Amino acid sequence: MIGCQELNYSTGGKRILDRVSASAPSGAITALVGPNGAGKSTLLAMLGRMLVPDSGMIRLGGENAAALARAAFARRVTTLRQATRITPRLTVRDLVGFGRYPHNPGHLTAADRKIVDACLQDLALSDLAERHLDTLSGGQQQRALIAMALAQETEVLLLDEPLNNLDLTHARRVMQILAQRSRSGRTVVTVLHDLTIAARFADHVIAVKDGQVLNEGAPATVFTPEVLSQLYDAQVEVHLIDGKPVILPI
Numbered sequence: 001m002i003g004c005q006e007l008n009y010s011t012g013g014k015r016i017l018d019r020v021s022a023s024a025p026s027g028a029i030t031a032l033v034g035p036n037g038a039g040k041s042t043l044l045a046m047l048g049r050m051l052v053p054d055s056g057m058i059r060l061g062g063e064n065a066a067a068l069a070r071a072a073f074a075r076r077v078t079t080l081r082q083a084t085r086i087t088p089r090l091t092v093r094d095l096v097g098f099g100r101y102p103h104n105p106g107h108l109t110a111a112d113r114k115i116v117d118a119c120l121q122d123l124a125l126s127d128l129a130e131r132h133l134d135t136l137s138g139g140q141q142q143r144a145l146i147a148m149a150l151a152q153e154t155e156v157l158l159l160d161e162p163l164n165n166l167d168l169t170h171a172r173r174v175m176q177i178l179a180q181r182s183r184s185g186r187t188v189v190t191v192l193h194d195l196t197i198a199a200r201f202a203d204h205v206i207a208v209k210d211g212q213v214l215n216e217g218a219p220a221t222v223f224t225p226e227v228l229s230q231l232y233d234a235q236v237e238v239h240l241i242d243g244k245p246v247i248l249p250i
């Protein structure tokens with residue numbers, strides 16, 4: 001579980017997060033949704049200790065995350081930020097291998113190599129493993145970054161728009177892998193703009209607007225026309241297919 005209490009954060013003279021309290025349970029995928037500029041990336045970065053709040057607390061399990069040593073925190077929480085810069089001359093295998101760094105700095109054990117191979121395979125990257133990152137397409141690069149994040153095998157995964165640049169098949173594959181990870185007890189928190197994908201795969205939703213949590217709960221309670229209209233200031237229709245909400249702008 002990862003969560004926060006009364007987070008406040010301002011920068012550039014603007015309040016970005018305003019008394020944000022929310023919780024992402026273990027064994028579940030939590031979707032962070034909301035309009036552009038709402039504060040989702042800021043909140044995710046704060047949960048991953050990439051940004052320090054002005055006030056408030058991050059909780060990891062029962063612990064105050066700020067009290068954990070940085071290396072210990074890195075072995076428990078992975079953050080994949082949006083538009084992560086990659087070093088072009090690395091191979092895909094090297095990049096994914098860096099995911100093992102928090103566990104075995106400087107060298108990969110045989111067990112690490114096995115994990116790297118499994119993550120390459122999961123993301124359909126085995127055939128591209130020896131290619132340099134600058135020779136890959138945008139979607140292939142994104143898959144390599146996701147494989148690196150998965151290779152960290154932490155109890156918490158924080159992902160900012162992981163489906164960026166991914167086609168339907170790979171987007172579905174990534175969500176299936178995240179679902180597998182959550183079923184094994186891990187906590188997955190992911191920013192998603194595709195609400196139908198969020199409704200299909202998320203167990204829990206945190207809806208953020210103007211730096212505040214507008215609504216939080218199961219997809220069926222957050223993905224209603226009333227909540228979504230208020231969240232996006234737009235009219236939406238919600239249809240249930242196989243019991244899952246499908247969201248249509250109107």
Ligand SMILES: Nc1ncnc2c1ncn2[C@@H]1O[C@H](COP(=O)(O)OP(=O)(O)OP(=O)(O)O)[C@@H](O)[C@H]1O
Binds near residue numbers: 014037043
């Ligand atoms: N360094 C900064 N200086 C000033 N304003 C910032 C800074 N970083 C973020 N912001 C502002 O904070 C607000 C929240 O940004 P954030 O990236 O968290 O939004 P988001 O919900 O992730 O948006 P998107 O869906 O567009 O990625 C935005 O208005 C953004 O312009």
